Amino acid sequence: MSYFSYPAAVLPASAETLRAEVREFLAVELKDRGPLERAQSWMGFDADFSRKMGARGWIAMTWPRAYGGHESTALDRYVVLEEMLAAGAPVAAHWIADRQSGPLLLRYGSETQRQKILPRISAGECFFCIGMSEPNSGSDLAAARTRAEPAEGGYRVTGTKLWTTYAHHAHYMILLARTEPGERREGLSQFVVDLATPGITIRPVLDISGAHHFNEVHFEDVFLPADSIVGQPGDGWKQVMGELAFERSGPERFLSSFELLKALVRVLSEDPSDMAREQVGRLMAHLVVLRRLSTSVAGMLQAGQDPQFEAAVVKDLGALFEQEIPEIARRLVGCEPSLESQDRFLNVLAYTTLAAPSFSLRGGTREILRGIIARGLGLR
Amino acid sequence: MDDVNGIVAETATRLLRDHIEHRLLVDAEAGALPGSLWNAVEEAGLTHAMIPELAGGVGLDGVVAANLVRLLGYHAAPLPLAETMLAARLLAEAGLVPPCGPLTVAAAGGGSGLALRRTSDGWHLSGKAERVPWGRVAGALAVVGDVGGERVVALAATADCTVARGTNLALEPRDTLTFDLRLSPAQVAPASVGTRELKLMGAALRSLALAGALDRVLELTAGYVGERVQFGRTLSKFQAVQQSMAVLAGQVAAAGGAADLAAEALAGSLSFPRIAAAKIRSGEAAGIAAGIAHQLHGAMGFSHEHVLHFYTKRLWAWREEFGGEAEWSRALGAQALRQDADSLWPFVTAA
Numbered sequence: 001m002s003y004f005s006y007p008a009a010v011l012p013a014s015a016e017t018l019r020a021e022v023r024e025f026l027a028v029e030l031k032d033r034g035p036l037e038r039a040q041s042w043m044g045f046d047a048d049f050s051r052k053m054g055a056r057g058w059i060a061m062t063w064p065r066a067y068g069g070h071e072s073t074a075l076d077r078y079v080v081l082e083e084m085l086a087a088g089a090p091v092a093a094h095w096i097a098d099r100q101s102g103p104l105l106l107r108y109g110s111e112t113q114r115q116k117i118l119p120r121i122s123a124g125e126c127f128f129c130i131g132m133s134e135p136n137s138g139s140d141l142a143a144a145r146t147r148a149e150p151a152e153g154g155y156r157v158t159g160t161k162l163w164t165t166y167a168h169h170a171h172y173m174i175l176l177a178r179t180e181p182g183e184r185r186e187g188l189s190q191f192v193v194d195l196a197t198p199g200i201t202i203r204p205v206l207d208i209s210g211a212h213h214f215n216e217v218h219f220e221d222v223f224l225p226a227d228s229i230v231g232q233p234g235d236g237w238k239q240v241m242g243e244l245a246f247e248r249s250g251p252e253r254f255l256s257s258f259e260l261l262k263a264l265v266r267v268l269s270e271d272p273s274d275m276a277r278e279q280v281g282r283l284m285a286h287l288v289v290l291r292r293l294s295t296s297v298a299g300m301l302q303a304g305q306d307p308q309f310e311a312a313v314v315k316d317l318g319a320l321f322e323q324e325i326p327e328i329a330r331r332l333v334g335c336e337p338s339l340e341s342q343d344r345f346l347n348v349l350a351y352t353t354l355a356a357p358s359f360s361l362r363g364g365t366r367e368i369l370r371g372i373i374a375r376g377l378g379l380r
Numbered sequence: 381m382d383d384v385n386g387i388v389a390e391t392a393t394r395l396l397r398d399h400i401e402h403r404l405l406v407d408a409e410a411g412a413l414p415g416s417l418w419n420a421v422e423e424a425g426l427t428h429a430m431i432p433e434l435a436g437g438v439g440l441d442g443v444v445a446a447n448l449v450r451l452l453g454y455h456a457a458p459l460p461l462a463e464t465m466l467a468a469r470l471l472a473e474a475g476l477v478p479p480c481g482p483l484t485v486a487a488a489g490g491g492s493g494l495a496l497r498r499t500s501d502g503w504h505l506s507g508k509a510e511r512v513p514w515g516r517v518a519g520a521l522a523v524v525g526d527v528g529g530e531r532v533v534a535l536a537a538t539a540d541c542t543v544a545r546g547t548n549l550a551l552e553p554r555d556t557l558t559f560d561l562r563l564s565p566a567q568v569a570p571a572s573v574g575t576r577e578l579k580l581m582g583a584a585l586r587s588l589a590l591a592g593a594l595d596r597v598l599e600l601t602a603g604y605v606g607e608r609v610q611f612g613r614t615l616s617k618f619q620a621v622q623q624s625m626a627v628l629a630g631q632v633a634a635a636g637g638a639a640d641l642a643a644e645a646l647a648g649s650l651s652f653p654r655i656a657a658a659k660i661r662s663g664e665a666a667g668i669a670a671g672i673a674h675q676l677h678g679a680m681g682f683s684h685e686h687v688l689h690f691y692t693k694r695l696w697a698w699r700e701e702f703g704g705e706a707e708w709s710r711a712l713g714a715q716a717l718r719q720d721a722d723s724l725w726p727f728v729t730a731a
Contacts, residue, residue: 002595002632002636003598003599003602003629003632004629004633004636005636006633006636006637006640008640008644019729082729083725086725086728087725258725261724262721262722262724262725263721265716265717265719265721265724266721268717269717269718269719269721272713272714272717274710276713276717277709277710277711277713277714277717278706278709278710278713279709279713280709280712280713280716280717281656281660281708281709281710281711281712281713281714281715281716282660282664282705282709282713284653284657284712284713284716284727284728284731285638285656285657285658285660285661285664285708285709285712286634286661287728288641288653288654288657288661288728288731289634289637289638289641289657289658289661290634290637291728291729292637292638292640292641293633293634293637296637310633313629313630313633316626316630317630317633317634367623369626370622370623370626370627371619371622371623371626373625373626373629373630374622374623374625374626376629377602377625377626377629378602378606379602379605379606379616379617379621379622379625380616380617380622
């Protein structure tokens with residue numbers, strides 16, 4: 001009867017205890033963090049904060065203890081993530097390693113890679129970036145041209161990666177490169193690259209707000225030892241697709257503008273008009289339902305299922321929600337967003353307005369996601 | 381118990397699938413009750429599905445019972461079954477015996493035109509109950525009343541009331557019943573719910589029905605674009621169509637999530653934020669989805685002969701009933717705006 005199904009995920013009792021602990025921790029740690037900093041959501045970078053999270057056992061939560069993990073459930077992890085994001089905690093330093101690169105190494109990495117890297121990620125001391133996109137390969141990832149030519153004892157890499165978030169702070173990159181001749185999806189492999197390796201140049205790429213998150217990472221005949229390959233040579237495409245499916249439905253896909261929603265409620269609550277009540281109520285309804293769908297996907301992942309279509313739907317709906325908030329906020333308050341003003345609401349509105357275009361670009365554009373959803377409907 | 385749940389869901393699916401065909405939906409637009417289908421669902425015990433075990437029910441899981449309403453929506457079932465299930469639950473929970481046959485619900489007090497008063501020897505029900513679902517075919521109403529500070533449920537027979545017929549956009553009966561009726565003390569009982577809860581329950585039922593009709597609208601539209609050929613290929617091969625279908629599927633998924641919240645609330649504590657969120661979100665999805673479905677069905681889907689309108693008209697009707705998005709949004713927003721901004725997130729996680 002339904003094309004996509006979202007079974008109820010029941011948060012375990014442990015999750016609610018954990019939620020209280022996280023809130024207590026955040027109340028102390030974020031005491032001095034202002035709204036504009038919080039509005040950065042999961043782009044906020046603070047290595048000290050990441051180390052503290054590691055010490056609390058809130059990174060690598062679901063991984064095996066043997067690699068520094070804590071063997072909690074995906075739902076416990078979900079609770080920690082949503083609390084961090086709702087509070088505007090600076091989680092960017094460990095974010096990619098925890099969400100994407102660590103799980104990749106756990107699944108496909110060699111024993112040596114796991115032993116060497118995973119416990120450091122768990123401790124909040126080892127940060128990753130993702131080397132997938134290139135100047136001529138964005139949504140069309142299979143067009144990647146960076147080459148890793150087999151050489152004595154390893155590979156020699158030449159090419160350029162683009163939009164590499166926080167490469168300038170990361171210790172490692174998971175690199176997607178062509179190791180063999182082959183068309184499109186064939187011949188791609190993944191590597192774990194120490195960014196201190198000679199021949200790598202990292203240049204800033206500023207976003208529309210002038211902020212530096214992105215980079216261009218150039219590889220000029222960089223030597224990578226043979227044991228830096230992740231998984232099997234030629235399996236890069238398959239591995240990457242698995243990796244992406246796991247990052248499309250988390251709370252980060254609908255909470256990016258939550259700080260603005262809070263700021264809006266703060267402004268409106270003094271003397272709310274009917275229109276204000278109506279708009280805020282509508283946004284709350286959207287949020288409650290998105291959270292319901294998103295926890296359901298977390299539950300399916302915990303149960304070992306592959307909810308790729310359900311996850312794509314959550315991300316598509318979540319981005320619409322995140323992008324609507326600044327538009328609704330400016331209409332309700334009737335003001336000019338400003339980063340210079342002393343008014344915290346205007347600051348957050350300005351920041352979120354400038355950040356919003358990225359919400360339906362990162363992690364798969366709206367058009368790509370809708371293509372995936374159409375495939376789930378059997379249309380292509 | 382899982383057996384009972386499975387059997388009831390399966391029976392309902394079979395009955396609705398076997399009985400409801402195009403002709404029946406066309407005939408129902410004239411406002412009559414499809415008798416043989418009604419008899420079949422009543423015989424199968426579906427009218428009592430929402431009665432809790434403690435109140436004499438068969439012990440069906442509350443969420444399973446609620447999801448029967450989603451199934452009714454999926455089939456556009458032209459029956460007051462959701463209303464009868466709710467009325468039977470309200471009566472049984474108050475210790476009254478639900479009569480056989482179609483039942484419906486109404487509120488007395490709480491701003492309605494209907495008043496329930498104590499008299500020296502019992503109760504008196506008077507005034508107008510407006511837009512009562514299926515009022516013309518219901519043998520009795522469960523009237524939920526806020527009387528003074530007291531909450532009561534009355535079993536009010538319709539035999540002596542006058543009926544002014546009305547319909548919603550889907551031509552389902554929404555009648556105005558005028559009462560001037562004496563009720564014996566045995567027909568009125570103290571209740572654990574009042575008019576506010578009745579509205580919550582009604583909104584939850586409509587959210588579920590909306591989600592069901594949306595499931596069908598998505599299915600019909602996916603089927604149509606997969607078959608209809610223009611410019612030498614099926615519509616489903618056009619990227620513009622695929623993107624619209626994805627938007628439609630997203631709205632249907634959101635309404636499904638909303639309906640799940642409504643089902644749990646209906647089976648549990650009648651949480652206001654959950655039901656409000658459900659009605660708001662499913663109502664919004666209904667409008668967007670109906671628009672896309674008609675767009676993709678082209679002129680074909682705009683004809684009365686096509687089945688699409690049986691579902692889309694219900695979407696447009698049900699999203700307004702028991703409170704539309706604007707009303708519920710204002711109520712939910714008022715509650716959210718009473719929070720300290722830092723309590724906004726705990727408000728969400730507690731919903």
